[in-house]
Amino acid sequence: ETGVTQSPTHLIKTRGQQVTLxxxxxxxxxxxxxxxxxxxxxxxxxFQYYREEENGRGNFPPRFSGLQFPNxxxxxxxxxxxxxxxxxxxxxSSLANRGNQETQYFGPGTRLLVL
Amino acid sequence: AQKVxxxxxxxxxxxxxxxxxxxxxxxxxxxxxxxxxxxxxxGELVFLIRxxxxxxxxxxxxxxxxxxxxxxxxxxxxxxxxxxxxxxVYFCALSVNTNAGKSTFGDGTTLTVKP
Numbered sequence: 001e002t003g004v005t006q007s008p009t010h011l012i013k014t015r016g017q018q019v020t021l022x023x024x025x026x027x028x029x030x031x032x033x034x035x036x037x038x039x040x041x042x043x044x045x046x047f048q049y050y051r052e053e054e055n056g057r058g059n060f061p062p063r064f065s066g067l068q069f070p071n072x073x074x075x076x077x078x079x080x081x082x083x084x085x086x087x088x089x090x091x092x093s094s095l096a097n098r099g100n101q102e103t104q105y106f107g108p109g110t111r112l113l114v115l
Numbered sequence: 116a117q118k119v120x121x122x123x124x125x126x127x128x129x130x131x132x133x134x135x136x137x138x139x140x141x142x143x144x145x146x147x148x149x150x151x152x153x154x155x156x157x158g159e160l161v162f163l164i165r166x167x168x169x170x171x172x173x174x175x176x177x178x179x180x181x182x183x184x185x186x187x188x189x190x191x192x193x194x195x196x197x198x199x200x201x202x203x204v205y206f207c208a209l210s211v212n213t214n215a216g217k218s219t220f221g222d223g224t225t226l227t228v229k230p
Binding site for chain 2: 002031032033035040041042043044045048056058088090092094102103104105106107108109111
């Protein structure tokens with residue numbers, strides 16, 4: 001158990017819809033990262049939030065956006081869903097200490113299917 | 116840009132055999148972290164080890180051992196006396212600037228241990 005939770009566990013949407021995925025970080029962790037894992041591939045970095053501000057972004061379009069809240073929870077929003085957005089979405093929390101983030105702890109993920 | 120290559124897509128062994136999972140990485144940064152994660156069928160990534168680029172000492176933890184060689188940009192993972200419970204997908208990952216939350220992952224190696 002990493003203390004990181006995600007909801008929902010599974011989700012089915014249709015193309016063009018919008019979706020919000022939620023993550024609750026480990027208590028005290030000021031940083032959250034989101035990853036997309038397509039079937040048979042490794043996780044790909046979407047973006048990171050540190051103290052409620054975006055702190056880096058991977059190669060994902062602007063329709064992928066996020067929020068981080070003071071209570072260690074965060075959201076990943078995806079607009080205008082496409083079939084290729086079907087994947088496992090993982091969040092990971094970490095503690096930034098003097099600029100170092102040595103270890104991240106993953107949640108169980110949300111499996112999104114876009115039809 | 117960073118890259119992680121796990122050339123072995125699938126490995127199958129019989130229980131009690133030793134098995135080595137290969138990982139080769141590319142980065143121009145001199146300060147980086149290397150990681151191994153285990154992903155069981157449930158989907159949650161389980162952290163196994165972090166290695167700092169300045170520390171080339173090999174590490175052993177029970178049946179697990181890791182061989183880090185900067186000269187060949189490799190960070191290989193060996194399981195001794197494998198067990199059925201070791202069956203999972205294993206990912207090698209790289210992060211630069213001491214930020215574990217912005218990791219680049221390989222595509223994983225699926226390990227099947229047969230009784």
